[in-house]
Amino acid sequence: MEQDYNALSQEFQKILLTSSAAVGSNALGKEEIDINGDVSDKLITSTHTDLYVEVTELDSPDFDKWVPFLRNSIEKGQLNTVIDELETSIDDNFNHVEYELLHDSQLNDNLESSITAISGIQSTIQHELLDEITSFQDQLNESTNKLIAKKQLYVNNKKTSLKIAEARIIMNKVVRLLELSSNCQNLIQERSFFKALQSLDTLERMYLQEFKDTNFDFLKEFYNSVPLLKSVIEDECINLIKNSFNSNLGKNLVDVGKHVFDAYEKELLPAWIERKSSMKLYSNFNFNSPAEVSTRDQAVLERITSEHFFNLDEFHDAIMIFEKLNELPYLISEFEKEYEFRKTKIIHPLLWKKTTTTNANSIPGDISMDAFTKQMNLDFFTDYFAKIMGFLLYDINLNNATEYLLVNNNQNATNEFWKGLMNRICQYLKYFLNNMLIEENDLVKFKDLLAIFICMLENYKLNTEPLYEILVSVFEQYCTLKINHFNKEFTDLLNEDDFMPLTVNSRQLYEKVIKVCWLTNDKQLHDTVMKNNQGSDEFSVILPFSPLYPMTCTIVKKLYNDITKFTFELYRHDLAQLNKIVIGYMESTNEVVNKMIRDKLDSTSREEISQILINLDYFIIGAKEMSNYMTKENILKNPDIEIRLSAIKSFTESRKMAETKLIQLIDSKISDILETVNFEWNSKEIRQDPDITIIDVGQFLEMMFASTLVNLPYSVQTLLIFREFDSLARKVLEILLNDTPSHISQESVHNFGVDINYLQGIIPRIFAFLRDDSNGNNAALTPVTPSTPTFSGPNMEANPTTLFENNIKSLEETFTELNQCIELLKTQDPQAYADSETRMKKFSRIKNEEAKLLLNKVRIMTPATPAEDGRFDGNRQSTPDERDSSLELNTNRLASFFNRR
Template identity: 25%
Template sequence: MPTLDDFDDDLFAAVQQVTVTTSDSDYIDQLVPLIKLARNSDRSPQLVRTLWEISHQRESEIEKICNSNHQEFVSSVNQLLRVREGTVNLGSEILTLNQSIQTSTEKLANQKKALVDSRSVRQNIDETTTALNACLDVLRLSNQVHELLAKKRHYAALRALDELRDVHLKEVGRYKIAEMIEKSVPATHRLIAEAVMTDLNTWLYRIREASQYLGEVAFYHTEMRRTRMRERVEKEEFMGKFKLNSAVELVADETDEFDILNNEETETQVDFSPLFECMHIHETLGRTDQFKIEYAATRRRQKELLIPTTLDLLDEDEANLSSLLESITGFAIVERATMAKTHNFRAAVDVDELWESMCQSAITLISNALPKVDSDEKLLKIKGRIALFIQTMGSWNYNVSSLNSLVLTIFAKYAQLLKYRFSEDFQEIVSTDDYMPMPINSLDEYDKVVNVSWYTPDTRREELIFPCVLPFSQMYPLCCIDIRNFLNQIYQFSDENFQHSNVIDETLMTSLDDLLCENVCQSLVERLSSQYPGQIVQILTNLEHFEHACEELQTLLFQARSSSSASAPVVLRAKEQFAAGRKTAEKRIFELVNSKIDDLIDTAEYDWQVSASSYMQELTRYLHNNMSSVMLGLPTDLKELVYFDALSHAANSVLELALDDHVQRISPAAIRLLNNDVQYLSAFVDTLDNPILKENLDELIQTVALMQTDNPDEFFDVGQANRKYGRVDRQNGAALLEKYVQTQKDNTFANYASRFGLNRS
């Protein structure tokens, strides 16, 4: 380690080096660093001492030189004095400079200390600035999150918040602001979730408001599919076997793409971006399950808002019903589309539950409003809207079984209203008919009647001469028209998506049977109480044609049967009813004819003692006129049957006159008159050219012949009686012979008494 002496030697050498400098400026330049060095090392006294030592050394050297060279010495002394003076002055300057240097050094030290202090402050300021900048970045990002929320860029806000929390907050983790922002992150998450839910609710509200129009577009699309399907059926008949929404129809309709949710033609556009964004944000926040629950609850509330409290089915164009069904359709389509566009978000069971709930609400509203509907046409329109609804939702794979049951209920009411309306029509037709053969004045009129009636004319169309009459009265073609209209309107109900075709067939057959039996057949049978044979004959003719119409209807109903699986033949109860009514009418005709015969025979004034009656001419005239006018419309076999029964009744009635208990005796004159009447009646029957009718008079003719025989005993001979009087009743013949014989005895006694003046008592 160097000692103080070492430092003095160095200082001495340095001072010597300074003193040998030839220039004042160099002297000062070399002296200043030496002074600084001495001052810095606290050797200023040593420097002064060294300077003095050198000065004394120099003086010694000078004095030595001067001793040898006095003059030179003197000169040197003077010079030295001057040097010394300069040295003193220089020492003063040095001291002054030292003081100045010391002052500058202190100042410099103070400045250095200030500089050091300023550097520390500057470093602190730099660190603070860096921290402030980092904090400002954090604040800027935090504000940016809220700005993005204000701009509804929710996902970007969430990403910015995640970046703020995961990256930037770590950079300023030692500052209080990081803790504050970290604590605000959950609240910001909630703000983002609430904001995105607000936007989603706004979207859901718009979707709900647009549901009706979306349903209207869906109905329009279904109508277009119906139109295309009808065109295919017109081109290829086998396509008629397939219904809308069947696999064949769906394949055939693949070329006609129609996106209900996004379609420029109908100006529909359902953007699911808000839903996707909301799902993504909640998934990022780890709140997917909670979001699913909230979304499902919101959709349930919206479903309730779609359903009105009441429904009016009587408004024009079914606007209320259409609005309800379209809203439900749009709502359900959005649900199906949500399932298709998302994964494991909307459970199928939840969507189906919503659908069933809406269906049940709609069914309840419609069912409650149905009793007020009293028009079958209105019901048909209502069913048409519901059928369109069913077909539309069927294409979205919704269960429509409950709606099919509703359609079945509507059909039951529709059939009931139709039955009631046609019942009134049938009753009016039956009650206002004139029950006269229907006159036809032209070929067009004839064609119209034949086309609507189940009637096969006997005369060819080309051979007709107008005016002419048809066998039935006007009520028959009018009823046929109503029957055809009833069939068409019933089948019209099944045109669109009616799943219960067997119900159509059964209801149609039952209703038609009831209408024909109760409103036509029964009304006609009730009118058989009329006393006018012509009306009875016309009713009989109408009944026959209705019976034939029932046969045609059975064939028609079997061919038009909606249910292809049914193979049993169609049997109308009305056919038997009309057949029974026809027989009743026939009996009524027999009753009227026989009643008239009875009335005519009751006018007979036979005096069985001496006189005879001529009523037979009136009876035969009645039969002839009645059969040629009133009974003209009857079929030939029935007309012959009426003749047969009338003649049989007349023969029996004539016999009853003679067999009456009040007739005790029959005179030969009365027998002759009776024989004349029987012969007259027999001649009348001969004109009818029907041997069977003549057989009805066999008993009467043989009985009169028996009463005229001269040998009554022949009747009691079995062999002769069977040969000559085989048709005569044994008891009746015996009674009549007794009355004739008694008359003969009375006449014999009367002749004997008159000859001998005797009285019979």
């Protein structure tokens, strides 16, 4: 401050010095001038007015330069200091001026003249200015008092305004608190619970910060109501969840499940079948396989997502609210209780937990009296599975959306519920399958329903093993039903079969029969049929098997196709087991066929047994071809798997039984005929013709091989011819050795030889008939099978004469022993047999004891008129009368012994 003052005085001094430059030394001289600006009395009273004016007059610009300094000094209260400084400066700067002024006469004159004027000025200042100053001072005091009063009033008003502002702020906060409370209640009513909780938190925080130490009782009531409102929010959140259960877990669950079922069954499955066909994929890419899932239409999948059916906003709000309240365990506890109750209602009428009360009339473990059992049918299970599927989708979506928080982070919660439910429901499904599903269409519908349900469960990673086992049981039940239908159908076919070769008069029907019987590659049969129908407008062919065989092939193929079609697309697991089931049921089918055909072997009709034998030849072919067909079309679609039905062996064994049965019947009939033969061992007459009973035997054999056994394979016919003639020769020899009297006549021996020659003469005629058939008359009737090789093939065509001649010679050898016995009886010479050379040449087949027995029976022959050579001419033609009488007699006799059809 002091430096400022010094600077100010120095500047002011310079201005003064500059202002006084106009006043020369001659003006004032060196007379002393009052530093304070007062002119001495001497000057004032002086008459030198002009000099005064000249000395005291200052230019306005110079005076203006003083004003800022003077004003500044006055404002700062430094005027006295400035005066002191000026005086000091005058003393320092004007020491010699006074002297000069005093010696300047002109100046002195001017000073004297100005003293009077100065005196007047002083008087004016003392009187007028002082009055004005006094007046100004009074006004100033009055103004100051007024200012002080107004200031006091202003201060008071300002305090009041501050209090009012403070009151306004407090009132605004109170209003805000009231608004929060009101808003919270409104939000609770609007079910915006999380926002209501936020309002409560703000209200609580605001009260604690602003009004905790106040005495506003009504605000305390609001604050005290916060816990109650929080409790209300908790209760309302729980009620909201319950209401959400009501809306999401009600009847709409069935609709949700049906939407998903329809999407799988009516959109995804048909689309896959069409895509699979167009892409020519392997059949083992079934529905719901990874290949199928990867190609599904995403638009369809999008329509069946859980978000389209369920709204879970309430759970998100509840979790946030209870987390904020630190009451999440309470929410979980309440959720579990309510959710358990909802599960119980959803699976009704199935009991989630076993009750302690049981029906007094029900057997322990018996579910037939359960409420669930009483409602079971296909429509019920359709709705029930849809409801369960809808709930599972809801449960999965809820757990995923809440990050498994409501189930205590148990990520297997849905599967655990489903396993528990499945363990309960499976026993009812088994009961329903075993006791209520008896129609084929119902089994197909139930299979489709259960299989689609399993596909959906698999897609949501839920356990399906018990259900798939039931699905396999459904397949087995279907197979059993189809087998039962097959058994009934085959029984009807068997009972209606005429056991006669099948006559076909239509080319289309013939081609259809050949195709269904797997005979399309039988070139020999085809060529023979074409040859026999060449040049004829009418088509006709007689096939060796009866209608039973092609119709059985048809229903067997249909059975297999129906069984495999049942597993189409929807059976994806354990295909090896399914393949075994299919093979087992097809084996059982063939066993049924084989058993029923075997039962027919009890028949006493040779024609029927003969036709059964022929049919069995073709059933062996059918079993082999069916094995090949099943190998190619197996469920596994694995070409490396070879299937060989055991029915091939069973049919082969039955065929052997049929051969044996046919032989037994023929043997029995021949034995019966031989019992009627009377050889008259003591006859005294010589016959040229065979006995009528022997003619019966021969005609029986001819007629049997020409009609009854004509359709048999040539190998079987040959076998039977050898078998029967061998049996006939042995039986006749047995009669000769053991059933003849101790002595027989030579006439009877001769007659016996005639009878044997007749029987031998039948052999060429039988083979001649077979030879004619082999040349084309019966070729179409001869089956070509591995088990019964026919000689109508290349070997027979190459040299048929030699083959028949060899067969005739072989067959005639069956009478060699018998002929040697007759020759020995005719010789009557024991020495002829005793001679080793003769014996080996003529009697090599006769044993010593037999020779002795025969020779002892011979007695001396009575002379008679024998034939020229003593032998019967088997080729001699009978007269018409003899032939007619013989045939009539034979017909009557045969009718009495055979049951001809």
